[in-house]
Amino acid sequence: MNESFKRGAREGLTLMLPMSVGLLPWAIVTGVAMRSTGLSAVESLGMNLIVYAGTAQLGTLPLIAAGAPLWLIFVTALVLNLRFVIFSAALAPAFHGASWSKRLLSGYLLVDGLFVLCADRLLRSDDPHWRWGFYVAPAMLCWSMWQLGGLVGVLGAGVFPKDWSLEFMTTIALMVMLVPMVKQRAMLVAALVGGLGAVLLRGLPLRLGVIAGIALGIAAGFVAERWSEKRRQAW
Known part of the structure; x- marks a missing residue:
């Protein structure tokens, strides 16, 4: 120490x-x-x-x-x-x-x-x-x-x-x-899509709506990050 x-x-x-x-x-x-x-x-x-x-x-x-x-x-x-x-x-x-x-x-x-x-x-x-x-x-x-x-x-x-x-x-x-954590656009998109997805899919059996919402949030964040990278490269 x-x-x-x-x-x-x-x-x-x-x-x-x-x-x-x-x-x-x-x-x-x-x-x-x-x-x-x-x-x-x-x-x-x-x-x-x-x-x-x-x-x-x-x-x-x-x-x-x-x-x-x-x-x-x-x-x-x-x-x-x-x-x-x-x-x-x-x-x-x-x-x-x-x-x-x-x-x-x-x-x-x-x-x-x-x-x-x-x-x-x-x-x-x-x-x-x-x-x-x-x-x-x-x-x-x-x-x-x-x-x-x-x-x-x-x-x-x-x-x-x-x-x-x-x-x-x-x-x-x-x-x-x-x-x-949501200062970056990709993180914000992931949070919004994941939260909205979990709410809309809350009726799924065995409470699988939470898992589905997380999966949607991850996918949306990944797409948003890739889109941001392409925009930066284009500029």
Whole structure:
């Protein structure tokens, strides 16, 4: 833990702290939702620790409650987390030469806000010690906030009044992370098409409308990116 690592950690924490606060309401709602689905406190805390992916957790809970087949639950979680394949591939150069354990830990700790805020600076730096501090410190902050919020939601599931509409807090938290990601036209197109598709196809059996909406969003984003590239080349 040299000075370069400490400096990177301080800068990463300063950058991430405002956004990390938004994880608390989302984690609390996820904790409440897991208990409402019928999971025990131990099962809920275990899911929060092992899965560590709010979108996948919330997306698969209705399937678990409905007794959907295991393969569908697995595929749904996989599709909901496909974006992390792209995020990981984009960040891979920053971890060139890092140990296997560091890369494994980095993959587990990766969250949307971390990628949005830290990716550019990580890829621009040539100092591996600074990069590791800049990544792992805010990543651990987010992980801690998520586990803390999940614990509050799991243990307080029977205490929070239903008229508090906690699910609205989740929507706000997601929007805070979504806005910085849709600055590019392709990302905006993907978000609009994916969201609209999921709403229009919500009547599909086994809640396959979400998966279909994600597939449409990815396809639309890819087409929009290719179209933008052709326009840039034409100019």
